[in-house]
Amino acid sequence: MAFFFLSSSSTFIHPQLQHIVAKMSLFDALLFYVIHFVDKLGLWHRLPVLLGLAYLGIRRHLHQRYNLLHVGRINGQKYDTKTVSYRTADGTCNHPHDHLIGSQGTFFGRNMPPSTSPYGLMEPHPTVVASKLLARKKFIDNGKQFNMIACSWIQFMIHDWVDHLEDTEQVEIKAPEEISSGCPLKSFKFYKTKKLPTGSNSESGSLNARTPWWDGSVIYGNDMEGMKRVRTFKDGKLKISGDGLLQHDEKGIPISGDVRNCWAGFSLLQALFAKEHNSVCDMLKVHYPDLDDENLYRHARLVTSAVIAKIHTIDWTVELLKTDTLVAGMRINWYGFLGKRFKDFCGNILGPILTGLVGHKKPRYHGVPYSLTEEFVSVYRMHSLLPDKLIVRDIQSTDSEDKCPPVLEEMLMRDMAGKEGERRLSKIGMEQMLVSMGHQACGAVTLWNYPSWLRDLVAHDSNGEDREDPVDMAALEIYRDRERGVARYNEFRRNLLMIPISRWEDLTDDQEVTEALKEVYGDDVEKLDLLVGLHAEKKIKGFAISETAFFIFLLIASRRLEADRFFTTNFNSKTYTEKGLEWVNKTETLKDVIDRHFPDMTRRWMKCSSAFSVWDWEPNPESYLPLYLRPAP
Numbered sequence: 001m002a003f004f005f006l007s008s009s010s011t012f013i014h015p016q017l018q019h020i021v022a023k024m025s026l027f028d029a030l031l032f033y034v035i036h037f038v039d040k041l042g043l044w045h046r047l048p049v050l051l052g053l054a055y056l057g058i059r060r061h062l063h064q065r066y067n068l069l070h071v072g073r074i075n076g077q078k079y080d081t082k083t084v085s086y087r088t089a090d091g092t093c094n095h096p097h098d099h100l101i102g103s104q105g106t107f108f109g110r111n112m113p114p115s116t117s118p119y120g121l122m123e124p125h126p127t128v129v130a131s132k133l134l135a136r137k138k139f140i141d142n143g144k145q146f147n148m149i150a151c152s153w154i155q156f157m158i159h160d161w162v163d164h165l166e167d168t169e170q171v172e173i174k175a176p177e178e179i180s181s182g183c184p185l186k187s188f189k190f191y192k193t194k195k196l197p198t199g200s201n202s203e204s205g206s207l208n209a210r211t212p213w214w215d216g217s218v219i220y221g222n223d224m225e226g227m228k229r230v231r232t233f234k235d236g237k238l239k240i241s242g243d244g245l246l247q248h249d250e251k252g253i254p255i256s257g258d259v260r261n262c263w264a265g266f267s268l269l270q271a272l273f274a275k276e277h278n279s280v281c282d283m284l285k286v287h288y289p290d291l292d293d294e295n296l297y298r299h300a301r302l303v304t305s306a307v308i309a310k311i312h313t314i315d316w317t318v319e320l321l322k323t324d325t326l327v328a329g330m331r332i333n334w335y336g337f338l339g340k341r342f343k344d345f346c347g348n349i350l351g352p353i354l355t356g357l358v359g360h361k362k363p364r365y366h367g368v369p370y371s372l373t374e375e376f377v378s379v380y381r382m383h384s385l386l387p388d389k390l391i392v393r394d395i396q397s398t399d400s401e402d403k404c405p406p407v408l409e410e411m412l413m414r415d416m417a418g419k420e421g422e423r424r425l426s427k428i429g430m431e432q433m434l435v436s437m438g439h440q441a442c443g444a445v446t447l448w449n450y451p452s453w454l455r456d457l458v459a460h461d462s463n464g465e466d467r468e469d470p471v472d473m474a475a476l477e478i479y480r481d482r483e484r485g486v487a488r489y490n491e492f493r494r495n496l497l498m499i500p501i502s503r504w505e506d507l508t509d510d511q512e513v514t515e516a517l518k519e520v521y522g523d524d525v526e527k528l529d530l531l532v533g534l535h536a537e538k539k540i541k542g543f544a545i546s547e548t549a550f551f552i553f554l555l556i557a558s559r560r561l562e563a564d565r566f567f568t569t570n571f572n573s574k575t576y577t578e579k580g581l582e583w584v585n586k587t588e589t590l591k592d593v594i595d596r597h598f599p600d601m602t603r604r605w606m607k608c609s610s611a612f613s614v615w616d617w618e619p620n621p622e623s624y625l626p627l628y629l630r631p632a633p
């Protein structure tokens with residue numbers, strides 16, 4: 001217990017954090033002391049790379065100790081990991097001792113206890129929060145840092161990991177009269193989140209309808225039925241159209257692993273990775289002609305899922321959090337501190353820090369069985385990334401001087417969603433859509449940037465069918481966090497060992513924002529909704545998201561890799577095949593995947609370093625200083 005340590009330092013530690021620190025071991029309390037000191041100076045992201053990494057390492061350790069809470073019972077069975085050396089359709093048989101952990105339909109875990117907020121579900125009214133603080137006034141973009149491929153990518157990942165199971169009972173939210181004239185929907189109906197007793201205590205929890213593993217279920221499906229829908233059952237391959245895009249069923253719904261709330265950009269990525277899967281099958285068949293359909297499918301799924309996870313780790317995240325420290329941190333997660341060359345040569349022989357989380361001998365759970373969490377879902381509420389229009393570019397332009405293809409047409413995002421979006425995508429074509437999205441900046445995660453078209457949205461059910469009642473997504477998201485007992489912003493920060501805010505000026509320097517926050521929440525900073533706080537928070541230079549959201553990522557991004565048997569014990573040539581593992585090792589970025597399928601496209605149209613930043617951006621400047629020795633930004 002850190003009691004004695006704490007009593008001598010109680011003036012140093014923020015009073016609202018003392019009760020949390022009092023429960024820590026002495027060693028952890030000491031570590032907390034270090035990061036708290038750095039936090040008080042607002043310093044970690046201004047430190048040289050090595051010190052920044054040390055700070056993040058300590059923080060991640062503390063979050064692994066104090067921010068992983070299991071929900072529900074552990075009631076799976078033992079099984080033989082040797083006979084199940086592939087990713088199953090429903091995510092069972094990944095945890096080595098319990099076949100159910102991480103499978104479809106298990107409980108969301110938590111990163112902190114449910115909210116203790118005294119405020120009710122409607123306080124302040126969700127439509128008031130949506131109208132006064134979220135609704136887009138004028139589109140604010142992310143500059144050149146993040147493009148529409150990056151925006152679609154994260155939806156592609158969300159649909160791999162999470163979706164809350166709904167109840168059959170509906171709720172209706174009616175906008176209060178004083179605000180209703182400014183709301184696209186005066187009232188809207190939606191299904192409650194399904195709550196079930198967890199069995200381990202009196203509390204209830206909610207279920208994840210998807211498999212939380214990083215298993216590519218967004219293209220392979222979340223259960224046996226979904227998996228059968230997407231497979232050709234010939235040479236291990238997935239169904240795909242002659243034009244390279246997804247096939248559709250008789251109702252016009254795409255045939256892919258997840259089709260809920262899809263839009264053209266999202267289904268484009270599903271098609272690209274179905275193509276990638278099929279190329280892996282072709283390659284494996286050449287090298288291992290004895291493999292049958294089932295084994296080709298299983299190996300190709302392992303390889304493609306690992307390629308997706310790698311791109312997310314060392315390409316997408318690095319563009320999202322564009323700083324030297326994060327480049328180093330994310331590469332350490334995959335390759336370890338000693339880097340790619342050492343790992344390629346020697347393998348993962350020196351443990352997770354030196355040779356990476358991937359390929360480590362055993363999965364690591366930090367004492368808590370794997371699941372994704374309620375708080376993780378909440379920090380990924382980033383619908384402000386979506387613009388109002390998609391700008392289609394003309395890639396047939398013959399002007400060789402063009403750095404950026406000329407604009408052909410602007411299409412409303414509303415028309416790019418669902419079946420209509422699929423029809424339009426097939427006219428645009430895969431290459432043109434990739435180049436167009438590559439050249440368009442996505443929206444910034446900030447207040448007053450929530451797309452208006454999402455405030456009157458025809459959402460889909462899990463089969464991709466349109467729902468009868470349109471929803472106001474901005475108001476619904478505020479309601480969802482409260483309904484699911486996710487802590488409000490300040491409690492969330494305290495639970496993440498961050499210094500809470502005491503006044504609006506601690507959150508933002510923007511006077512206009514402060515006034516709007518006061519109008520909705522008065523002077524009560526404890527009332528502030530998480531989503532609003534995350535969008536209002538002053539950002540770290542280079543970060544496209546808030547620091548508060550980032551600390552959840554710091555914990556979960558590592559966990560998705562280190563808890564997965566197929567990224568640890570079974571990340572080897574025996575499970576993946578030698579050529580399969582080589583495929584993963586040689587693929588570093590999304591650009592590599594695009595190059596593989598469209599060899600001329602990036603040469604002609606992509607100037608920047610990553611496929612996730614706006615393609616006519618300058619490439620990252622060369623630095624002759626080794627990454628770990630780079631100074632403070």
Ligand code: HEM
Nearest residue numbers: 151154155158162163164261263377380381382383459480
């Ligand atoms: C055209 C694009 C998109 C549409 C139409 C869409 C629509 C929706 C809808 C209808 C829901 C369910 C709302 C509810 O009942 O609670 C949802 C949930 C969600 N969306 Fe999106 N979305 C889109 C893109 C994105 C993007 C780019 C992100 C970025 C991170 C994102 C993140 C999420 C998250 C985290 C959830 C919560 C999932 C859960 O409750 O388990 N979505 N979206």
